[in-house]
Amino acid sequence: MSHLNATAISRFKHLTQLHAQIIQHSLHNHNYWVSLLISHCTRLRAPPIYTRRIFNSTDQPNVYAFTNMLKFYSHIGAHTDVITLFGCLQISGVTPDAFVFPIVIKSFGKDAIVLHGHVLKTGHQSDRYVRNAIMGMYAKYGPICFARKLFDEMSERMAADWNSMISGYWRWGKRVEAHKLFTLMPERNVITWTAMITGYSNIQDLATARMYFDEMQEKNVVSWNAMLSGYSQNGFAEEAIELFNKMISSNVQPDETTWVSVISSCSERADPNLANSLVKMLNEKNVRLNSFVHTALLDMYAKCGNLEAARKIFNELGAFRNAVTWNAMISAYTRVGDLNSARQLFDKMPGKNVVSWNSMIAGYAQNGQSTMAIDIFKEMIKCSTNIKPDEVTMVSVISACGHLGALELGNWALKFINENQINLSISGYNSLIFMYSKCGNMKEAQRIFNKMKQHDVISFNTLITGFAAHGDGFSAIDLIKKMKKDGFQPDRITYIGVLTACSHSGLIKEGEKLFESIPTPDVDHYACMVDLLGRVGKLDEAKKLIEKMPMAPHAGVYGSLLNASRIRKRIDLGEFAANELFKIEPQNSGNYVLLSNMYASMGKWGNVERVRKEMKVIGVKKTTGWSFVEYNGKLHKFIVGDKSHERSDDIYKLLMELRKKMRVVGYNVDKESVLRDVEDEEKEEMVGTHSEKLAVCFAILVSEKGSSIRIVKNLRVCWDCHEAMKILSKLEGREIIVRDNNRFHLFRDGLCSCNDYW
DNA sequence: GTAGGGTTAG
Incomplete structure (x- = not known):
């Protein structure tokens, strides 16, 4: 046994070398060698089954064997295995030492609270690492004040204690406390600074995050990644890519995490050229890609419109596919409206999670298949007891109910939200406003709007659009005023909503004033104005406005004129508008129908007949209502x-x-x-x-x-x-x-x- | 043995 050399093992770069050693030597009851080999398995990323076999080869594992095996599982994130093995340890009568607890506490997650008493009984709380692990547990899972109490009781603190406490405060949204500890901390290290970058990124204060990033003396790849992912996760794709270039020119070697962030920023830009240049770089650098990077690449190809390349990655990943890979591929299909392919994957997918269901539900909802969206939601709550719908699910479902105008269903979905205590964020409430507006219940829509503690531009736009649909111009105007007062900048949708509302209530003066106030009116705003003028009977002014437009009118502009001409029985303008429409969208049957309706309403059945024949000749089919x-x-x-x-x-x-x-x-x-x-x-x-x-x-x-x-x-x-x-x-x-x-x-x-x- | 960074869904 003596010629099994520890120093030699530590130089091994490949598992096969380790394997040769194991075959040559009988390892029974030699806990020293077993522990040593397992620690090298951790280093060499050996498969779990292989490693466990080494562990099992000793009849009576001692505390070192257990510790290293626990470390191995912890390292690969196999937390259930850590917990089970810790159970074995306790049963086998081995006394856990201080080294065991930090590992086990981490795997227990929020359940580690049961270990706190255990630690106190065994006296291990005197160990600084154990103390740090317990404190970190409270900092992570709460109550954060428990963590602070432990922190305050410490006679001497490691940097890790400060860092755990700071990131704990960030996790619980306590920016002020996090910042205060940061200033109080005697010797900040690279981890402290990185925690601040992440903290500010998570509250979407990228400017401050960047300030910390620029100010820190010593940066490592993790710091760069923190800043990079801050940009990429908050939609600052340009900044992310710029920072990445800076990183390369600063000679910092990107790792897999870096690539994931950069690739995901590239996905957002949906720029095939950028995608190609990234792939070229990956090939040149010949980097090892893990499944995170592969999935990010898959998503990038999909968002850049290259579904074949995405599918190729998906197929090649084979056994390395995880839930995220499947979900990315499913939404790649729903994004382009290929619901059949998406559904096929979905049905085949093993281990669906809430995102899989959400992707499918949203896929149906966004492709006009509201009924299917609701059906699959019903299936979700019926057949999967362990997967709970979340806010994202409910946003899709509620919005599907809105599109259908299905009030009973909408109320049922809301009841579901309340019964299952699903917390709604702004977008959740926005979807409720949308649903009630679409179902004709403006009172309830308004009530929800008023109940919200925070609004965003979409909240205002949704309610304004609701008022517009109900022809309530005054409420829409009041709301845009309130919006400005609350410090929100109206966007193009807001103006479309209010103008439409004015149009539906015949508020010509208010509409004109509003139109003047739009910083850069676009073609849709002109269409609204044409509609407004048309509805109040100023058809000639409407036509003049069209002629004055700084851009080419689109179908909506002429459509409004045609509709107004029909109502006002102005054949000349109606025919003009219809002819323009036939040029722009010759296949839209609606225009032919509008024109023929105009003739019909005036009893000009001959013309009705003519339009009908024309439709037949051109081959336009009326869409069934x-x-x-x-x-x-x-x-x-x-x-x-x-x-x-x-x-x-x-x-x-x-x-x-x-x-x-x-x-x-x-x-x-x-x-x-x-x-x-x-x-x-x-x-x-x-x-x-x-x-x-x-x-x-x-x-x-x-x-x-x-x-x-x-x-x-x-x-x-x-x-x-x-x-x-x-x-x-x-x-x-x-x-x-x-x-x-x-x-x-x-x-x-x-x-x-x-x-x-x- | 401790503290900081990652892919998918609205």
Whole structure:
């Protein structure tokens, strides 16, 4: 045994050399050699199974063997193995020494609190490292005041004690205390400074972080990485890349962590050229890449639009794939709208975590598949008991409910949030504001807004857009005033919202004043102004504004003019606008329909016919409209000509009855076309979609008498059905609320709340 | 044996 040489082992660079030694020598009951070999396994990153076999080869491991094995597990982050092995240690009757506790405390995480008493009993608290570990545990997991108490009780402190305390304060958001300790600390080291950089980065104060970075005397690669990741995680991609270049020219060798940060900044920029140059550098330097770097690269390729390269990395990673790798690939697919590929991966993925579910839910929600988003959320809470939805999940779900106008579902989701004590941040509350606005409940939307302790620009924009959809111009104007008073700078969305609100309430003076106040109005703001002028009947001014625009008008500009021309029956301008639209977007059927509706509303059926023929020649297909009603927590969807709904027969029967009833009260059914035969698809197609009639009938069938009827539809409420809803509201004696893409129309007693058809 | 830096989802 004597020729097994400790110095020789410490020079080994490869596991195979170690392996040869182990085979040559019988290691039974030789704890010294076992401990030594395990410590080299740690150094050489040996596989856990291999290392454990060495440990197991001794019948009675002593405290050194245990310590080194624990160290090995701790080093690779196998915390459950540390905990189990510590259990073995206690059972085997070996007395743990002071060396064991810091390792074990770290792996126990917040449960290490149970070890505190243990330590006191064994008297190990006199050991400075054990003391530091206990204090660090309280600093990390709280209560932070316990950590401070231990800190104050220390007669002499190591730098590590100060550093643990400082980063503990940062972790608990106590900037002032962290800073105070920093100034009090007698001998600050590189770790102290790095902790300050990270602290300020995490509260998004990059300027101060950079101040500390520039001021520190001695920097190592970790300090550079701290600054770099501060930039990259807060969206300062330019700064990150600049700092990285500086790092290279300062001759600091980047490590894997560096690459991860830089690559992720490059992903954010989505710049393929930059991506290529980074990959070139990686190849030149011939660096070892771990799975973090690979995943970052995968994400970078995906965000730069190279899905094949991303998938190639994914495939090549094979057994080295982890949950993050899978998630990155899944969202790569959802990002481009390839939900099928995303779903395929998702279904195959082992060990899904909350991010996997969130990616899939958000993927559906952002690609217009709100119903699917909610379905998969239901599946999530049904089949995975160990994965809890978090705020991100709920933001997607709530926003999906908003898009659907599904109030019952939205309330259910909110109840879920409360019952599961999910904390909401600003964006969580913003999604609630969005949902209630979209569901027509502005009171609740406002209540949530007022309840929020902090707002951001999006909070204001969401509520303003809600007011706009409800035609509440005054509230929108009040809100932009409050916004400025609170010190928020309105952005382009804010102005679009307020202008739209003015437009929907006919506030021409206020709108014009606001338009003047926009620092750099863009094409969308011009479109809003054209819409506003059009709605108040100043169509010629609208056309003049278009001619004066400093940029090329887009479809929205002419669309507004066309719509106004239709309402005001200005054939000349309508035809002008329509012709421009046909040039810009020849395949958009909506424009043809608008034009033909204009003709129809003036009884010019010949022209209607002409447009219809033109559509056929060009090959434009009218997109089918759908409407739905939320009933009993379920969404009931209706499409013209589709009779698959279970109550279909009753619905059509009711439609006939209503038609009779109308004749009795004196409406000309054919003229008003309210209940025109839905089988007449050709005419149906020309004058607009009437799926909402089916939806209304369903709602009449299932809802209580006297209650209001709420419908969501995916196309603009057209002239025809607008009239139909007015009449129906009178006939039925109740409110009908229709939400088309972003407008609310409240029909009551034969009138509509909106200003479209004055 | 202690303290500081990393990839994915809204």
